[in-house]
Amino acid sequence: MTSPRLSSTGRARTNRHRRDLLAALVTRDVALRYRRSILGLLWSQLGPLVMLAVLTFVFTRVVPLDIADYAPFVFIGLLAWTWWSGAILTATASVSGAADLVRRPGFPVAVLPAVAVTSHLIHLVLALPVLVLAVVLATGGLPATFVALPLLLSLQALLLLGPAWVLAALNVRYRDVQHLVGVLLFPFFYVTPVFYDAGAVPSSVRGAYRLNPLVHLFEAYRDVALYGRWPALGPLLAIAVVGGLAAVAGHRCFTALAPRFPDEL
Amino acid sequence: MSSDRLVASLRGVGKRFPVHHQPPARSLKEAALGGFRELRQRRWQWALRDVDLDVAAGTSLGLIGHNGAGKSCLLRLMGGVGHPTTGTVDVGGKVGALLELGTGFHPELTGRESALLALLIAGCTRREAQDLLPSVAAFAELEAHLDQPLRTYSSGMAARLAFAVATSTEPDLLLVDEVLAVGDLAFQQRCLARIEEHRHRGATVVLVSHDPALVAHTCEEVAWLDHGRLVTQGPTARVLAAYVEANETAARAATPADLAPVLSTQGRPLVPGVNRVGSQEAQIDAVHLLDGWGRPATEVPAGGAVTVEVALSVSDDVGGACLGVRIVRAADRLACVDTSTPVHPGDGEVRMELERLDLAPGAYDVVVGLFDPSWASTFDHHEHAYPLLVVGDGPHAALLAPPLRWVRPCPARAGRVTSGEPATPSTPPPAAERPGPERGGPARAAGPSWPAGGGGRGR
Numbered sequence: 001m002t003s004p005r006l007s008s009t010g011r012a013r014t015n016r017h018r019r020d021l022l023a024a025l026v027t028r029d030v031a032l033r034y035r036r037s038i039l040g041l042l043w044s045q046l047g048p049l050v051m052l053a054v055l056t057f058v059f060t061r062v063v064p065l066d067i068a069d070y071a072p073f074v075f076i077g078l079l080a081w082t083w084w085s086g087a088i089l090t091a092t093a094s095v096s097g098a099a100d101l102v103r104r105p106g107f108p109v110a111v112l113p114a115v116a117v118t119s120h121l122i123h124l125v126l127a128l129p130v131l132v133l134a135v136v137l138a139t140g141g142l143p144a145t146f147v148a149l150p151l152l153l154s155l156q157a158l159l160l161l162g163p164a165w166v167l168a169a170l171n172v173r174y175r176d177v178q179h180l181v182g183v184l185l186f187p188f189f190y191v192t193p194v195f196y197d198a199g200a201v202p203s204s205v206r207g208a209y210r211l212n213p214l215v216h217l218f219e220a221y222r223d224v225a226l227y228g229r230w231p232a233l234g235p236l237l238a239i240a241v242v243g244g245l246a247a248v249a250g251h252r253c254f255t256a257l258a259p260r261f262p263d264e265l
Numbered sequence: 266m267s268s269d270r271l272v273a274s275l276r277g278v279g280k281r282f283p284v285h286h287q288p289p290a291r292s293l294k295e296a297a298l299g300g301f302r303e304l305r306q307r308r309w310q311w312a313l314r315d316v317d318l319d320v321a322a323g324t325s326l327g328l329i330g331h332n333g334a335g336k337s338c339l340l341r342l343m344g345g346v347g348h349p350t351t352g353t354v355d356v357g358g359k360v361g362a363l364l365e366l367g368t369g370f371h372p373e374l375t376g377r378e379s380a381l382l383a384l385l386i387a388g389c390t391r392r393e394a395q396d397l398l399p400s401v402a403a404f405a406e407l408e409a410h411l412d413q414p415l416r417t418y419s420s421g422m423a424a425r426l427a428f429a430v431a432t433s434t435e436p437d438l439l440l441v442d443e444v445l446a447v448g449d450l451a452f453q454q455r456c457l458a459r460i461e462e463h464r465h466r467g468a469t470v471v472l473v474s475h476d477p478a479l480v481a482h483t484c485e486e487v488a489w490l491d492h493g494r495l496v497t498q499g500p501t502a503r504v505l506a507a508y509v510e511a512n513e514t515a516a517r518a519a520t521p522a523d524l525a526p527v528l529s530t531q532g533r534p535l536v537p538g539v540n541r542v543g544s545q546e547a548q549i550d551a552v553h554l555l556d557g558w559g560r561p562a563t564e565v566p567a568g569g570a571v572t573v574e575v576a577l578s579v580s581d582d583v584g585g586a587c588l589g590v591r592i593v594r595a596a597d598r599l600a601c602v603d604t605s606t607p608v609h610p611g612d613g614e615v616r617m618e619l620e621r622l623d624l625a626p627g628a629y630d631v632v633v634g635l636f637d638p639s640w641a642s643t644f645d646h647h648e649h650a651y652p653l654l655v656v657g658d659g660p661h662a663a664l665l666a667p668p669l670r671w672v673r674p675c676p677a678r679a680g681r682v683t684s685g686e687p688a689t690p691s692t693p694p695p696a697a698e699r700p701g702p703e704r705g706g707p708a709r710a711a712g713p714s715w716p717a718g719g720g721g722r723g724r
Contacts (some may be wrong), residue, residue: 013390016390017385017389017390018393020385020390020391021385021386023391024381024382024385025382025389028371028374028378028382031374031378032371032373032374035373036373072309089456092500100365101368101386102346103341103346103364103365104344104362104364104365104368104386105341105344105345105346105360105362105364105385105440106344106345106362106387106388107359107386116416157330191636259347259348262341262345262347263282263347
């Protein structure tokens, strides 16, 4: 059976189309979010700023954690976590909420979870100036290792893709996958060093704790963006391998289930 | 493009969907509580069964059938959306689809953004989309509104934009679902013209419709689906005739047995099951034919104005209906005028005003029908009940008598009859001197009709 394709001019064009489509859908998401608001894109800075103020107040004054430069410290964790949880939640509902696109001949449905991951990355990138400001105010300068940030962001994107595809596919059949995800993200938040330092975790559970790839990723973020250290390579390589395998498996799972989507929406 | 080459070939295609007596398990909890019973013992309903269909390159195929006959399902499978449960679907070439209007549209996006996004969704790369944008805007006649958000568009404007996008990509196979019904008449005409352009380019068109008239106009070949099975596929005229006849039989069967015969507003008997058929869920109460001056008339001058005034009862339960008015030639039932309009509950009276009826003098019959909004079933249909006589002189043998005149620009030749010409009187009276029967219209065919028109104007 030959499946209908949009183009007969080969794989290169198909790939270019996917890329362009991804970009266009991400642009739409980002543009729509702030359209018709007076402050527009400023909101993407204001939200994190308020969170930053609250967390900094709570964990330096109310429950002091004794972490140096806490404001940029927590802000890094906050940005990365907001991306992680937002992307997972949006991706889970991305296919079930786009019945019209799923039923369109030739539409590459697998692009939808990727759009969710990318859109939330854009929001993180838009908030980066605030991070830079926080780091500069706290430490008096920006470490040179900051340039490694894009690499770490790519790793997180890779790590997100696998779960995004699987959860999106499952949510088409069982709508409460999205609620389950919402519930599970709550404990996930606490086993990830978002507002505390991973070193504070008791050594008795540290082995299990460090199985969470986000622990290493978040430490690496803080190394390059705040402490001016090059991160440990071993865990990052492991994340790349695990993330890559998960992405491939997730995509396989998604494409295997995709022919059923039109019937189930 | 060789007509032997197949663009689509379907073999033994079946598609089934689960039917649930209770709402299906939409959650893991429900599925678990049910012991995943639902996963094992599902009841299935076949939307399509054993369909063999070939679509040759360059043809236009119409898919007709009632609601739920599987037309849209078949169209989707041809578009590669989902897999058939049984059989194979082979489709070659670039597929363009007009299944749902406005995919990817969002009220806050501007027309330009929407069009670009929709083009990308339709399979274009960004560069191709940008190249196509001017022609899309031109076809949709929205150049001036391109940077306005879509929420400021009327539904007609949005539909034009969606159609322009869908047909701008030069597909090899264009799949068109029942979307043309949304727009106004002018929009439909433009869409049909656009589909025609694609046909001339060599594209293959598969069109789903309930409307036999649309299919007759657009398609060379028709496949008729009934309850998921292919009844027949063949030349349009043959299949449509069979389809229309089956519909009439069904409408006759649906006519309530206790409906009493009545006289039409023109005194003709309306006998249930004979010349009045339909379920009577909505009814045609009265039909008045009016001439150009608004007076009740059974005869009108050729080229004159006619108004068909229909009094209806469409209840809220029905929700809406389609009113069709057709003028057929009495002798051979040839449809000369065929038009329809949606009607809504509470529309007590609807008028079809025909500015000029340029039909040759003779006996005609006004046929009025009320159908459900998808044209799937007949509510009330009156035939042989409203005769209309078109009077005047003119070429009786022909169908049309449009305004025309003979001109002799060179007086020297005026008296000569060339050998190839029929024996027309050589000097017809100047057309402009004879007042036409219509109100202020241009002068009509003035000469006595040949060969035996009776001469003179007869009034």
